Amino acid sequence: MTAIEVRQLQKTFQTKRKAAGLGASARALFKPEYSEVEAVKKLSFQMDAGELLGFIGPNGAGKSTTIKMLTGILHPSGGEASVLGFTPWKERRKLAFHIGTVFGQRPQLWYHLPAIDTLLLFGKIYELDDREAKKRIEFLSEAFEIRDLLETPVRKLSLGQRMRCEVAASLLHRPKLILLDEPSIGLDVVAKQRIRDAIRRMNQEEGVGVLLTSHDAGDLEALCKRVIIVNHGQIVYEDKVSTLKRKHLTSKLVEVRYAQEIPSNFHLKGVELLKVGRYGVKLRFDSNQTPVDRVMAHLSGAGDLVDITISDPPVEEVIAKIYKDGPA
Amino acid sequence: MKNIQFLLALWKANLQASMEFRAAFLTQVVFMILNNGAYFVFWILYFDKFNEVRGWTLNDMMLLFGIAACSWGVAAYFFGNFTMLAEIIVKGRLDYYLSLPKPALLHALASRSIGSGMGDIIYGVGSFILSGYLSPEGFARFIFCVFTGVCIFIAFLIIVQSLSFWLGNTTALSQIALSALLTFSLYPSALFNTATKFILLTLVPAALIGSVPAEFVRSFAWDGFLQITAGALILLGLAVTVFRSGLKRYESGSAIQVEV
Numbered sequence: 001m002t003a004i005e006v007r008q009l010q011k012t013f014q015t016k017r018k019a020a021g022l023g024a025s026a027r028a029l030f031k032p033e034y035s036e037v038e039a040v041k042k043l044s045f046q047m048d049a050g051e052l053l054g055f056i057g058p059n060g061a062g063k064s065t066t067i068k069m070l071t072g073i074l075h076p077s078g079g080e081a082s083v084l085g086f087t088p089w090k091e092r093r094k095l096a097f098h099i100g101t102v103f104g105q106r107p108q109l110w111y112h113l114p115a116i117d118t119l120l121l122f123g124k125i126y127e128l129d130d131r132e133a134k135k136r137i138e139f140l141s142e143a144f145e146i147r148d149l150l151e152t153p154v155r156k157l158s159l160g161q162r163m164r165c166e167v168a169a170s171l172l173h174r175p176k177l178i179l180l181d182e183p184s185i186g187l188d189v190v191a192k193q194r195i196r197d198a199i200r201r202m203n204q205e206e207g208v209g210v211l212l213t214s215h216d217a218g219d220l221e222a223l224c225k226r227v228i229i230v231n232h233g234q235i236v237y238e239d240k241v242s243t244l245k246r247k248h249l250t251s252k253l254v255e256v257r258y259a260q261e262i263p264s265n266f267h268l269k270g271v272e273l274l275k276v277g278r279y280g281v282k283l284r285f286d287s288n289q290t291p292v293d294r295v296m297a298h299l300s301g302a303g304d305l306v307d308i309t310i311s312d313p314p315v316e317e318v319i320a321k322i323y324k325d326g327p328a
Numbered sequence: 329m330k331n332i333q334f335l336l337a338l339w340k341a342n343l344q345a346s347m348e349f350r351a352a353f354l355t356q357v358v359f360m361i362l363n364n365g366a367y368f369v370f371w372i373l374y375f376d377k378f379n380e381v382r383g384w385t386l387n388d389m390m391l392l393f394g395i396a397a398c399s400w401g402v403a404a405y406f407f408g409n410f411t412m413l414a415e416i417i418v419k420g421r422l423d424y425y426l427s428l429p430k431p432a433l434l435h436a437l438a439s440r441s442i443g444s445g446m447g448d449i450i451y452g453v454g455s456f457i458l459s460g461y462l463s464p465e466g467f468a469r470f471i472f473c474v475f476t477g478v479c480i481f482i483a484f485l486i487i488v489q490s491l492s493f494w495l496g497n498t499t500a501l502s503q504i505a506l507s508a509l510l511t512f513s514l515y516p517s518a519l520f521n522t523a524t525k526f527i528l529l530t531l532v533p534a535a536l537i538g539s540v541p542a543e544f545v546r547s548f549a550w551d552g553f554l555q556i557t558a559g560a561l562i563l564l565g566l567a568v569t570v571f572r573s574g575l576k577r578y579e580s581g582s583a584i585q586v587e588v
Contacts (some may be wrong), residue, residue: 068580072426073422073427073577075576075578093429094429096428103424106421110341112399121341122339126429127330153348
């Protein structure tokens with residue numbers, strides 16, 4: 001069954017253009033100049049019910065604009081979309097009863113109140129009866145490990161704690177689909193992991209479909225089965241995450257710090273050294289060509305490790321690579 | 329019915345939020361009562377020298393102030409975002425209300441409470457009681473006029489601020505419009521010539537908040553009743569229509585928001 005079907009969806013914004021300076025400001029007052037920016041260009045894709053779909057791309061790629069059209073917040077400039085059988089911008093309120101949304105940069109919890117008060121308010125907004133709402137809050141507080149946080153004013157929660165409460169709030173009304181726009185933005189590794197675990201659990205236990213936008217490749221790897229990469233409002237890649245990983249997410253960035261100075265001629269075959277300092281080294285390698293365990297063995301053998309960080313390349317880099325190599 | 333339950337839940341949340349900062353809330357209430365009282369001293373001094381102005385006495389002015397202050401107070405306390413709508417539109421904060429299944433305009437308006445509005449309500453009711461027009465019928469007419477006054481205040485500001493969908497930020501324009509509406513609502517329309525009266529009944533409907541309701545509370549008259557009712561209904565209808573048309577042009581935004 002199809003949860004989302006998008007055909008030739010477009011969104012164009014009109015933006016005012018003005019050169020620098022007071023004179024240009026005065027001219028713009030009487031003769032404003034506008035230009036059109038195509039945020040989303042004839043986008044078409046499908047998402048099945050219960051699917052975990054990643055929708056990633058760099059800043060300004062059109063991810064949030066697409067999500068906002070799929071929730072009915074924005075009216076498109078052209079094209080069609082059906083979400084759970086509803087046309088979002090025509091049946092926004094009906095659709096809202098069946099979907100949950102989280103905008104990572106736009107909190108929905110009341111800042112000065114404990115999260116429990118917003119959750120109870122959401123119960124009224126989604127027209128749940130009090131007993132049902134409390135039972136659901138009980139379940140979500142266990143699933144998201146927020147039981148001890150519910151009675152603390154939101155302003156006193158950490159970003160990670162608050163975001164767990166935000167995602168829990170979006171699931172209060174048992175939606176069939178949640179649209180998460182950058183839910184992990186600004187979170188540390190542990191907080192990201194807890195959110196991802198809880199989302200995965202809700203997908204497995206309740207069959208909630210998840211459309212996740214992120215510019216963090218880690219979210220994608222941890223959560224999604226399929227990925228759509230957008231850039232400049234267009235789909236540049238659409239495939240299974242496993243295929244993407246095999247073909248394009250093979251590069252790893254490693255930063256290491258040692259307790260003592262490292263030899264100035266530090267080198268390792270199959271590894272690109274990005275920076276070599278007295279006590280540390282930053283390198284990149286392709287895990288398809290150089291096995292991870294070989295790199296790790298070499299690094300740990302080079303001295304007493306104080307700190308090590310392994311990360312994926314930024315999505316921008318993956319997209320650049322896809323452009324360079326072709327979608328394959 | 330479900331929307332009423334939703335509104336009650338929103339107001340409860342607003343009350344809970346204001347109770348988090350009790351001292352600030354009480355200070356706002358007390359200072360607003362004092363502020364209104366200080367403003368009215370001018371009329372007390374005026375009527376000390378002259379018994380009436382074009383048929384309006386000190387008691388009539390107390391009645392007029394009572395209705396206008398109470399209308400403003402109810403609008404500010406229960407629908408506090410009605411002065412912030414332009415900013416909400418321009419900064420893309422409508423996203424939150426549009427992603428939930430309740431009427432976005434009603435939800436946005438009632439999601440904030442201006443604490444000082446309670447001071448206006450207390451002052452307004454006190455001023456009405458002291459005006460000498462307190463009777464069961466007078467009180468019923470007072471409540472009716474406060475209700476229509478709230479509708480007119482809110483509807484007028486929705487219309488002006490919804491222009492943000494087309495013109496960009498109209499916060500400054502809405503402040504000027506609000507200032508004009510408030511100022512003229514506190515004067516009897518008998519002071520003005522016919523052209524100004526027409527403006528105050530249409531373009532800047534201040535007379536429908538202050539002097540026409542005050543005359544209606546003083547003594548029932550069908551023309552007054554119809555003027556106030558029609559004014560409130562037309563403005564509300566227009567406000568909802570303009571806002572809905574504007575929503576199709578809503579552009580959201582990418583500003584990072586740190587609180588609701």
